Amino acid sequence: xxxxxxxxxxxxxxxxxxxxxxxxxxxxxxxxxxxxxxxxxxxxxxxxxxxxxxxxxxxxxxxxxxxxxxxxxxxxxxxxxxxxxxxxxxxxxxxxxxxxxxxxxxxxxxxxxxxxxxxxxxxxxxxxxxxxxxxxxxxxxxxxxxxxxxxxxxxxxxxxxx
Amino acid sequence: xxxxxxxxxxxxxxxxxxxxxxxxxxxxxxxxxxxxxxxxxxxxxxxxxxxxxxxxxxxxxxxxxxxxxxxxxxxxxxxxxxxxxxxxxxxxxxxxxxxxxxxxxxxxxxxxxxxxxxxxxxxxxxxxxxxxxxxxxxxxxxxxxxxxxxxxxxxxxxxxxx
Numbered sequence: 240x241x242x243x244x245x246x247x248x249x250x251x252x253x254x255x256x257x258x259x260x261x262x263x264x265x266x267x268x269x270x271x272x273x274x275x276x277x278x279x280x281x282x283x284x285x286x287x288x289x290x291x292x293x294x295x296x297x298x299x300x301x302x303x304x305x306x307x308x309x310x311x312x313x314x315x316x317x318x319x320x321x322x323x324x325x326x327x328x329x330x331x332x333x334x335x336x337x338x339x340x341x342x343x344x345x346x347x348x349x350x351x352x353x354x355x356x357x358x359x360x361x362x363x364x365x366x367x368x369x370x371x372x373x374x375x376x377x378x379x380x381x382x383x384x385x386x387x388x389x390x391x392x393x394x395x396x397x398x399x400x401x
Numbered sequence: 402x403x404x405x406x407x408x409x410x411x412x413x414x415x416x417x418x419x420x421x422x423x424x425x426x427x428x429x430x431x432x433x434x435x436x437x438x439x440x441x442x443x444x445x446x447x448x449x450x451x452x453x454x455x456x457x458x459x460x461x462x463x464x465x466x467x468x469x470x471x472x473x474x475x476x477x478x479x480x481x482x483x484x485x486x487x488x489x490x491x492x493x494x495x496x497x498x499x500x501x502x503x504x505x506x507x508x509x510x511x512x513x514x515x516x517x518x519x520x521x522x523x524x525x526x527x528x529x530x531x532x533x534x535x536x537x538x539x540x541x542x543x544x545x546x547x548x549x550x551x552x553x554x555x556x557x558x559x560x561x562x563x
Contacts, residue, residue, distance in 0.1 A: 336499055342559030
């Protein structure tokens with residue numbers, strides 16, 4: 240199908256599913272490295288991967304290395320982000336939501352919003368096209384991670400453990 | 402004066418002025434490196450510098466390296482950011498405003514908001530204590546930079562040059 244054509248009733252475009260598989264593979268790689276299992280991919284308007292990455296808080300001792308920021312960084316300098324899609328395994332936190340808004344990333348595809356509710360509603364209110372896939376694999380990955388490593392998870396979102 | 406004591410009628414605390422001098426020195430260093438002249442410092446609740454940095458888009462070819470993110474990264478991993486202050490030479494963009502909100506940074510000291518109006522109002526609405534210094538040196542630095550390098554500036558905020 241053409242790149243602009245939508246998959247009926249899902250809001251997904253060609254490339255989005257592949258983008259989510261890449262984001263999930265990045266998240267799983269992060270888990271194997273001992274890190275926070277969140278992954279992301281930045282796609283161009285044709286669904287091609289511009290950058291992919293995962294949370295590197297533990298690996299690089301870098302608290303700013305959230306998955307979306309890592310994918311954005313890997314994509315390098317761009318004159319603009321019109322038409323691009325950020326695909327992420329988890330609802331983006333305020334930091335990464337701010338990234339999407341500031342740089343005018345047009346679309347956001349989110350693996351799941353059940354284990355964390357970040358700024359995806361806010362982005363939709365501000366004109367970003369948001370698609371929530373509700374992928375069970377993404378839910379399971381984060382659920383198990385938060386259960387096993389609650390301190391690391393709460394550190395990653397700047398919250399104290401309840 | 403004690404660290405908690407305020408300078409009358411300014412909202413500034415001990416350490417804020419020194420923090421702004423550091424942020425401005427970082428911005429000026431960035432300009433000399435051929436980069437975007439925005440600097441920042443993250444201060445702890447006693448006004449001590451946890452991290453300092455500047456925009457490194459050009460220097461590192463890293464579009465995520467805004468000044469606030471650079472200072473935050475340099476501060477390393479922290480269990481929380483309660484009581485900290487982000488000092489920046491310029492109103493933070495949505496990305497860096499999201500950083501402040503997500504990580505619960507308590508205060509924001511901004512050198513100036515005249516050449517760019519980012520998310521400082523939004524942060525104030527969400528409980529961050531915001532102090533705008535309106536420092537003429539910060540205004541002059543950005544005014545001259547935007548005049549001389551408009552394409553770099555608009556790339557840095559993800560906008561097309563008007």
